[in-house]
Amino acid sequence: MQPNGTxxxxxxxxxxxxxxxxxxxxxxxxxxWPRVRSLAWxxxxxxxxxxxxxxxxxLADPATRVWVDVTAPEHAEIAELADLVRLHPLITExxxxxxxxxxxxxxxxxxxxxxxxxAHGGEVxxxxxxxxLDRDLLLTVHDPGWDPFAxxxxxxxxxxxxxxxxxxxxxxxxxxxxxxxxxxLDAIEDEIDGLQDDVIRKPTSxxxxxxxxxxxxxxxxxxxxxxxxxxxxxxxxxDLELIAPEHLVYFRDVYDHLIRVTDELDNDRxxxxxxxxxxxxxxxxxxxxxxxxxTGVTVILAGIGALAGIFGxxxxxxxxxxxxxxxxxxxxxVILGLAALTAVFLRRIDWI
Numbered sequence: 001m002q003p004n005g006t007x008x009x010x011x012x013x014x015x016x017x018x019x020x021x022x023x024x025x026x027x028x029x030x031x032x033w034p035r036v037r038s039l040a041w042x043x044x045x046x047x048x049x050x051x052x053x054x055x056x057x058x059l060a061d062p063a064t065r066v067w068v069d070v071t072a073p074e075h076a077e078i079a080e081l082a083d084l085v086r087l088h089p090l091i092t093e094x095x096x097x098x099x100x101x102x103x104x105x106x107x108x109x110x111x112x113x114x115x116x117x118x119a120h121g122g123e124v125x126x127x128x129x130x131x132x133l134d135r136d137l138l139l140t141v142h143d144p145g146w147d148p149f150a151x152x153x154x155x156x157x158x159x160x161x162x163x164x165x166x167x168x169x170x171x172x173x174x175x176x177x178x179x180x181x182x183x184x185l186d187a188i189e190d191e192i193d194g195l196q197d198d199v200i201r202k203p204t205s206x207x208x209x210x211x212x213x214x215x216x217x218x219x220x221x222x223x224x225x226x227x228x229x230x231x232x233x234x235x236x237x238x239d240l241e242l243i244a245p246e247h248l249v250y251f252r253d254v255y256d257h258l259i260r261v262t263d264e265l266d267n268d269r270x271x272x273x274x275x276x277x278x279x280x281x282x283x284x285x286x287x288x289x290x291x292x293x294x295t296g297v298t299v300i301l302a303g304i305g306a307l308a309g310i311f312g313x314x315x316x317x318x319x320x321x322x323x324x325x326x327x328x329x330x331x332x333x334v335i336l337g338l339a340a341l342t343a344v345f346l347r348r349i350d351w352i
Contacts, residue, residue: 036081039162069149071142102231138170152176208279235255292352
């Protein structure tokens with residue numbers, strides 16, 4: 001210590017530096033419903049709802065329109081959500097079980113629709129979509145790999161559609177699902193065109209494998225798409241309280257799109273069936289060509305063998321072959337000449 005109270009440099013250098021304790025980061029509370037996204041329209045505003053605490057009062061408000069989207073929920077989450085939005089037990093069971101067929105049903109005033117969203121990334125993939133329409137509520141439940149918020153009709157979140165009613169939002173989502181069918185069928189048609197060229201030029205086992213794969217895919221598409229036409233037939237022709245009369249024209253437009261889709265689907269099935277027939281005919285024709293050529297070679301060898309046998313089994317032929325008698329080259333020339341004449345004849349009739 002210096003006289004003026006200032007610590008000496010030696011002492012200061014010897015003192016250890018004081019440790020600084022960094023504040024631990026505050027962990028954010030986990031989202032209780034990580035698979036649930038909710039939007040509400042009320043008083044002219046669109047609000048994103050986070051968690052059950054925000055969703056419950058919105059559902060209780062008769063002046064609020066709510067859209068709840070759920071991705072791959074577990075059974076416990078489905079039960080909790082069903083209790084919150086008061087789903088009928090039969091609808092809850094269908095949503096929980098998944099692997100349903102496309103269908104339309106009305107239970108105690110609520111509409112339940114099962115559809116399939118399609119995509120083509122080398123192969124066709126299906127995503128089951130359950131939709132429940134109730135008064136001022138739209139519930140969508142789907143598997144991973146498909147996002148309704150990515151549909152062009154929703155332009156990001158679909159909040160602007162809620163102000164026109166949850167039934168109009170239902171139209172926008174289903175219209176987006178059906179519109180996505182066309183690129184899938186276009187991709188299949190392009191592949192069929194390529195396979196038809198392969199069948200004509202050089203059919204292979206891979207060509208046959210792809211044709212049967214396409215045939216199976218088209219059968220699966222028919223199971224997914226054909227019932228959807230009946231769904232929208234009922235939506236447009238039944239007197240449904242939850243569908244506003246002014247919105248029926250939009251659902252009829254989706255129905256018209258489905259008619260076009262099913263027509264294209266039938267055409268694709270006929271194309272695949274026709275291509276399979278052409279493939280089998282081409283294989284049979286190629287086999288016939290091979291058999292003709294083998295037969296031609298057999299005929300040539302038969303003539304050579306006959307002459308060689310005649311001379312080889314006789315005493316004169318044996319003497320000629322042993323060099324004891326003249327005529328070896330004469331006989332050889334006759335055999336080769338006969339083979340050449342036979343080959344020319346078979347070539348002219350296109351057997352070799």
